[in-house]
Amino acid sequence: MSFWDFFRRERWPHIFCPGCGIGMVLNALWKAFEETEQEPEKWAFVSGIGCTARAPAYMRVDSLHTLHGRAIAFATGLKLGNPELNVMVFSGDGDIASIGGNHLIHAARRNMDLKVIMINNGIYGMTGGQLSPTTLPGLRTTTTPMGNYDYTMGTAELVAHLGANFSARWTTAHIVMVKEAIKRMIPKEGFCFLEVVSQCPTNFGRRNRMEDPRKMLQFMKEHSVHVSRVGQLGAYFEEPVFVVGTFADRDRKGYVARLREAGYFESF
Amino acid sequence: MHPVIDESLCKRCMICVWVCPKGVFEGEFLSLLGSPLPEVARPSDCINWGRSDTPCELCMLSCPEHAIEYVPEGGS
Amino acid sequence: MMTGNQAVVEAAVRAGCRFFSGYPITPVSDLMEYMARRLAQVGGVFIQMEDELGAITAAIGASWAGKKSMTATSGPGFSLMQEGIGYAAMTETPVVVVDSQRGGPSTGQPTMPSQGDVLQARYGSHGDYPIAVLAPSDIQEVYDLTIKAFNIAEALRTPVVLLMDAFMSHMAEPVSEGEYEILERKVHPPGPVERPYEPGEDLVPPFPVFGRGNLVSVTGLTHDEKGVPRPEDNRVHATLIRRLFGKFERRKDLLEDVRTMGDGRRLVIAYGMMGRLAEALVDRGYRLLRPRVLWPAPTGPLKREMAEADVVYVVEMNIGKYSLVVKRVAEELGIEVHSISILGGRIPTPSELEAMME
Numbered sequence: 008m009s010f011w012d013f014f015r016r017e018r019w020p021h022i023f024c025p026g027c028g029i030g031m032v033l034n035a036l037w038k039a040f041e042e043t044e045q046e047p048e049k050w051a052f053v054s055g056i057g058c059t060a061r062a063p064a065y066m067r068v069d070s071l072h073t074l075h076g077r078a079i080a081f082a083t084g085l086k087l088g089n090p091e092l093n094v095m096v097f098s099g100d101g102d103i104a105s106i107g108g109n110h111l112i113h114a115a116r117r118n119m120d121l122k123v124i125m126i127n128n129g130i131y132g133m134t135g136g137q138l139s140p141t142t143l144p145g146l147r148t149t150t151t152p153m154g155n156y157d158y159t160m161g162t163a164e165l166v167a168h169l170g171a172n173f174s175a176r177w178t179t180a181h182i183v184m185v186k187e188a189i190k191r192m193i194p195k196e197g198f199c200f201l202e203v204v205s206q207c208p209t210n211f212g213r214r215n216r217m218e219d220p221r222k223m224l225q226f227m228k229e230h231s232v233h234v235s236r237v238g239q240l241g242a243y244f245e246e247p248v249f250v251v252g253t254f255a256d257r258d259r260k261g262y263v264a265r266l267r268e269a270g271y272f273e274s275f
Numbered sequence: 276m277h278p279v280i281d282e283s284l285c286k287r288c289m290i291c292v293w294v295c296p297k298g299v300f301e302g303e304f305l306s307l308l309g310s311p312l313p314e315v316a317r318p319s320d321c322i323n324w325g326r327s328d329t330p331c332e333l334c335m336l337s338c339p340e341h342a343i344e345y346v347p348e349g350g351s
Numbered sequence: 352m353m354t355g356n357q358a359v360v361e362a363a364v365r366a367g368c369r370f371f372s373g374y375p376i377t378p379v380s381d382l383m384e385y386m387a388r389r390l391a392q393v394g395g396v397f398i399q400m401e402d403e404l405g406a407i408t409a410a411i412g413a414s415w416a417g418k419k420s421m422t423a424t425s426g427p428g429f430s431l432m433q434e435g436i437g438y439a440a441m442t443e444t445p446v447v448v449v450d451s452q453r454g455g456p457s458t459g460q461p462t463m464p465s466q467g468d469v470l471q472a473r474y475g476s477h478g479d480y481p482i483a484v485l486a487p488s489d490i491q492e493v494y495d496l497t498i499k500a501f502n503i504a505e506a507l508r509t510p511v512v513l514l515m516d517a518f519m520s521h522m523a524e525p526v527s528e529g530e531y532e533i534l535e536r537k538v539h540p541p542g543p544v545e546r547p548y549e550p551g552e553d554l555v556p557p558f559p560v561f562g563r564g565n566l567v568s569v570t571g572l573t574h575d576e577k578g579v580p581r582p583e584d585n586r587v588h589a590t591l592i593r594r595l596f597g598k599f600e601r602r603k604d605l606l607e608d609v610r611t612m613g614d615g616r617r618l619v620i621a622y623g624m625m626g627r628l629a630e631a632l633v634d635r636g637y638r639l640l641r642p643r644v645l646w647p648a649p650t651g652p653l654k655r656e657m658a659e660a661d662v663v664y665v666v667e668m669n670i671g672k673y674s675l676v677v678k679r680v681a682e683e684l685g686i687e688v689h690s691i692s693i694l695g696g697r698i699p700t701p702s703e704l705e706a707m708m709e
């Protein structure tokens with residue numbers, strides 16, 4: 008499956024800014040699909056609102072671009088409506104972890120059979136650069152103009168602690184690991200979550216002396232530490248640190264299997 | 276194989292210049308509003324040079340526009 | 352014998368509903384409980400979501416998987432569902448939303464009936480969109496109109512609201528499950544679809560069920576016939592919105608649904624629980640017009656009946672909301688309209704109602 012088999016060439020170039028990390032993740036996603044021989048007709052993508060959420064419309068798949076924060080809830084209904092569909096949520100940190108936090112928590116708790124890629128650029132990029140729950144300490148946003156005093160959310164850690172079958176974090180500076188994590192998620196049932204820390208040069212980088220996308224990538228590379236070298240919690244509480252690696256890799260029964268055992272789905 | 280940049284897709288972000296472990300690319304970043312097109316300055320330094328496969332795909336994977344593809348030596 | 356909540360469940364299953372997502376709320380928690388059991392019996396699927404935002408959005412997601420889906424709530428949850436309802440209208444997703452009204456605003460009177468959501472059911476979400484709102488008056492009608500709600504949703508590709516109230520949810524009456532026509536959505540055949548929002552004569556595009564290779568991108572942003580987001584094109588947006596309204600204008604056969612009884616020059620307009628009460632006034636010399644489909648408003652029958660009246664009363668358990676609709680129609684005819692507003696949830700007797708009207 009070539010890149011242009013999976014993406015809609017007629018809608019390209021996409022709207023993402025020069026140097027935005029979203030396009031890098033799209034490459035990794037396509038390559039992961041290509042290497043595992045995925046058929047796009049068997050997939051459906053669901054996204055919320057934000058820059059990342061615009062990405063599925065560029066894919067040659069069935070996609071649902073929904074409401075801010077609700078992608079995971081729509082995806083839950085879509086998956087339960089047709090358990091044969093492979094459903095992937097592709098959305099950003101503000102969408103999934105802030106307004107969507109409740110749906111994230113419960114889908115992870117249920118081990119709902121969904122793949123979620125959350126591109127975490129630590130900012131509300133589309134609306135101009137406001138604070139996100141995942142913005143690292145000290146950095147500048149439009150709603151923390153004096154520097155971020157807010158505490159950061161470790162989304163991948165939270166998901167792991169709720170019992171999801173898979174939870175990992177990588178950055179776009181580790182693009183091959185992003186691809187490998189996607190490949191790891193694909194055959195698993197249950198809730199599979201990948202957080203990809205990414206750069207927003209326009210609305211984040213520029214305000215933090217990192218307008219050059221390479222500076223942001225360098226920042227991510229230098230501030231990343233593997234989970235085996237730190238405890239899972241707390242590294243990012245006071246310092247800008249990206250804890251990368253896999254936080255959970257389990258094989259618990261997914262929600263669809265539990266529903267089947269309870270007696271649902273027989274007419275499907 | 277070596278990389279080539281599709282000028283009609285490139286947004287001149289210079290990530291290829293940063294990511295290549297062999298320094299194959301060269302480019303000058305002026306601002307997000309516009310920089311000159313980066314160049315494949317040293318294609319023969321590419322890890323894939325002289326091979327028919329592409330064990331290193333860092334530039335292709337890292338280009339947000341998918342403007343980089345690999346071609347056999349002598350192609351474009 | 353069935354309660355209102357039970358009738359909704361039985362009728363939904365009869366109409367082919369195989370997905371329900373909900374959240375506990377008085378007075379429809381037991382509707383959800385019946386669904387949990389009933390859907391397992393018929394091989395469907397059920398989920399209690401974490402909140403009403405999840406309930407409406409999961410129901411919409413299941414509709415995109417091709418399933419007839421429903422959710423149920425009351426006032427506070429109905430307010431939460433408005434964004435989702437607007438999304439269903441914009442993306443033309445069939446889905447049924449039951450709102451069993453209770454005293455409001457806010458937490459209000461969880462166990463008392465009202466008709467306070469009648470304008471919200473029509474205008475609750477932001478922007479311009481049409482929607483169908485149905486109001487049964489007895490338990491047989493709850494059954495019949497639930498089936499009709501699914502039919503409208505599937506035929507017009509729209510969200511549909513079924514309005515009940517806290518007493519009707521738990522009142523039990525005999526229901527006969529007769530013969531019904533069940534309508535199904537038109538679907539695209541498998542294979543890529545270039546122009547998923549290209550409508551036919553009836554202005555309703557065939558539905559691209561996910562998983563059949565239609566490869567359609569659906570969005571709540573305003574979009575052209577290919578589904579491409581075109582938020583800055585004023586003509587694309589105007590065309591889309593007018594087509595959404597146009598779908599409804601073409602289906603008066605489904606959407607104009609009133610009952611009239613009695614005669615005389617004193618006309619009572621009432622719906623839902625008050626429609627049932629007002630039937631008792633027919634023997635006291637009043638004429639009754641009882642809309643079963645509240646929205647789109649039945650302006651034709653309203654004009655016809657009001658033209659034969661000297662005075663009109665609109666009886667409702669709210670501050671006088673549907674009377675605004677009636678007054679606007681009455682203005683053209685020069686007729687006096689009195690809004691009889693009953694608050695607090697206690698159902699008056701027919702004599703008490705008559706006294707209020709005089």
